[in-house]
Amino acid sequence: MQTNIKIGLVEDQDLVRQGFKSLILGWKDMNVIFESEDGHSVPRKLTGLKELPNILLVDLQLPNKGDLIYSGAHLTMQLQQEFPQIRILILSVQDDPVTMANLIEKGAHGFLSKSCSPSELEHAIRSIHAHGSYINEQTLRALQGRLSHGKATPTPKDDELTSREIEVLRLICQQLTAEEIGEKLFISAKTVNGHRNNLLQKTGSRNITGLVMYAVKKSLVEVN
Known part of the structure; x- marks a missing residue:
């Protein structure tokens, strides 16, 4: 239901x-x-x-x-x-x-x-x-333009994120659920949620939108 x-x-x-x-x-x-x-x-x-x-x-x-x-x-x-x-x-x-x-x-x-x-x-x-x-492509481009001019909050160095966390972050930016991310990475939804919580803490983000902003600033997602 x-x-x-x-x-x-x-x-x-x-x-x-x-x-x-x-x-x-x-x-x-x-x-x-x-x-x-x-x-x-x-x-x-x-x-x-x-x-x-x-x-x-x-x-x-x-x-x-x-x-x-x-x-x-x-x-x-x-x-x-x-x-x-x-x-x-x-x-x-x-x-x-x-x-x-x-x-x-x-x-x-x-x-x-x-x-x-x-x-x-x-x-x-x-x-x-x-x-x-x-976050559609138009909004992603808007964020990229803003963040590339240095108006964003300072964020951690890329090497503070593990390769798995970066994988999860990129899939989050594709609007996938924890279950869908888990299927792609062959891990459980619970593990995905654990990575997401770590990402929120490491990047200082309040929510998923904040994670998208971090990914855009760090050029971890492609904007067409």
Whole structure:
């Protein structure tokens, strides 16, 4: 039996929000359990829920909080502190590399342009739910451009990672599950998870997205 994926929508335009909701409800094993037309009230609203969404789809351009700017980036950073178990997929009409890289660095688990296809949106949601991130080629290139200019957090030397850990890291960047990685490397999923935990500790990453950023900076993954 498949696990139901609980989705939240943070979008100020009602027509757009309802369009996303209708689309998502048409996909198997997904349900929309939370909606908000602004970002600044989301943490308070989440506190009152009996169950939290697994993934929040967050519009980057959200209404301000009075005179204060409060965008999807601000919400992402606040949720990282208060609800770290919730994964965040940013949706935006802006798809420039700087914006994408900034959002991933701030803790977003994925980024999509609002011009993406329904099939890519579904794939991104499922990838974030199963693997903890969705990093497509466009986002990888954005990260590579940012990290190559030295704006990333200092990372360990390559020789601190074992050859097996590097193998696991490269497969993680391909969005494979622990079971799938285990099958490729002829090791158990438990062993894969052990390597993943070691990678998180050695690289100082908070999550899978952080591991992808490390791999990009160290040129351990190819970007077409």
